[in-house]
Amino acid sequence: MRTFCLLLLNRVILALLGRGRAEARQTESAIKAWQSSLQLYRELARAWPEVYRPYVASTANNLALAQRDLNALEHAQASLQEALAIERELARARPALYRRRVAAALNNLGLIQRDLKALDAARASYEEALAIKREFVRARPGLYRLGLAMTLNNLGVVQHELHDLEEAQACFEEGLEIYRALARERPEVYRPYLAGILISLGNVQRDLGAPEAARGSLEEGLEIYRALARVRPEVCLSEVACALTNLGSAQCDSNALEAAQRSFGEGLGIYRALARVRPEVYRPYVATALNNLGVAQRGLNALRAARESLEEALAIRRELARARPEVHRSDVAGTLNNLGLVQRDMNALEEARANLGEGLEIYRELARVRPDLYRADLAMALENLGTVQRGPGGNRGKV
Numbered sequence: 001m002r003t004f005c006l007l008l009l010n011r012v013i014l015a016l017l018g019r020g021r022a023e024a025r026q027t028e029s030a031i032k033a034w035q036s037s038l039q040l041y042r043e044l045a046r047a048w049p050e051v052y053r054p055y056v057a058s059t060a061n062n063l064a065l066a067q068r069d070l071n072a073l074e075h076a077q078a079s080l081q082e083a084l085a086i087e088r089e090l091a092r093a094r095p096a097l098y099r100r101r102v103a104a105a106l107n108n109l110g111l112i113q114r115d116l117k118a119l120d121a122a123r124a125s126y127e128e129a130l131a132i133k134r135e136f137v138r139a140r141p142g143l144y145r146l147g148l149a150m151t152l153n154n155l156g157v158v159q160h161e162l163h164d165l166e167e168a169q170a171c172f173e174e175g176l177e178i179y180r181a182l183a184r185e186r187p188e189v190y191r192p193y194l195a196g197i198l199i200s201l202g203n204v205q206r207d208l209g210a211p212e213a214a215r216g217s218l219e220e221g222l223e224i225y226r227a228l229a230r231v232r233p234e235v236c237l238s239e240v241a242c243a244l245t246n247l248g249s250a251q252c253d254s255n256a257l258e259a260a261q262r263s264f265g266e267g268l269g270i271y272r273a274l275a276r277v278r279p280e281v282y283r284p285y286v287a288t289a290l291n292n293l294g295v296a297q298r299g300l301n302a303l304r305a306a307r308e309s310l311e312e313a314l315a316i317r318r319e320l321a322r323a324r325p326e327v328h329r330s331d332v333a334g335t336l337n338n339l340g341l342v343q344r345d346m347n348a349l350e351e352a353r354a355n356l357g358e359g360l361e362i363y364r365e366l367a368r369v370r371p372d373l374y375r376a377d378l379a380m381a382l383e384n385l386g387t388v389q390r391g392p393g394g395n396r397g398k399v
Helices: 002-047 049-069 073-093 095-115 119-139 141-161 165-185 187-207 211-231 233-253 257-277 279-299 303-323 325-345 349-369 371-388
Strands: none
Touching: 002 049, 049 073, 049 095, 073 095, 095 119, 095 141, 119 141, 141 165, 141 187, 165 187, 187 211, 187 233, 211 233, 233 257, 233 279, 257 279, 279 303, 279 325, 303 325, 325 349, 325 371, 349 371
């Protein structure tokens, strides 16, 4: 499989370098154009609201998606909220025409809220969008099943992040049934959707303690993405890397550490190549792959390699957290924890104590705001700091 990915990377990396920079420039140009258009439509809507307010809403929606692509998330959220307010108002007068647009705006707003780690708000947006889409599916299932499945997947992802695991599994399983049916009808269109929801379901199954089911879902999703990447590597290689990362985590759970190391290493190679093209998009994924690889290397007692992987991951995550602390501080804490355990195993107890202590303080702050999400991490960090006092022969600690 390593040869497979190297060949694909050689095929696409030069094209991606040009394409990625061009796409970024195009997105910036699109934002400027939509901002100008939006201002004109706002002026027109003040004179003829019944004609031009729908244009204000659709343009604000498009602007928001472009702003999200450039990671301007607060601006994207403001644009989407403007669009949604108008769509709601229009839907009160003409629900048959505008309720679908309300659902679409809610779905897009949920994406941005999730990016901002506003998970409760994202869940509320998706749940409202899902209720609307169910109405349309009851009336015309053949036309609206795809939209329903997409929102089920998005809601399931947020429920997973909120640790509502059974609810997330139910969403993914319902969405999976729809995608399997659609993929039987038009595999060339719907197999990417099928692969994505299989990966999401596998991650929830893993957290629910069903490792065999999780590995089955993840391996099926990965195999679909590999097949798609052979045809369109420039589109699907990032999905291959994501699937490899998730499969590696499941392999770690089953103590298949050598297999996990191979999965993480292959995924890391892809993410490094992609980050050369779009660092603002892919550097967080490089850091995640390095963090996971370091955990697997520690399990294999390759401590020097683990320390190098985790130190590189930590440097990236610190940089990201300086720009977006509300998004990346929990990741910094996780990598500090993992690096501290490696340093403890290497008998570098002062360094271990410092890193585990810093991670613990971050988790304390996070748990004060969101105890439902971070109390378990806080307990783990306290336990791991305690193991430093016992030296390298003590408890292995938790990751």
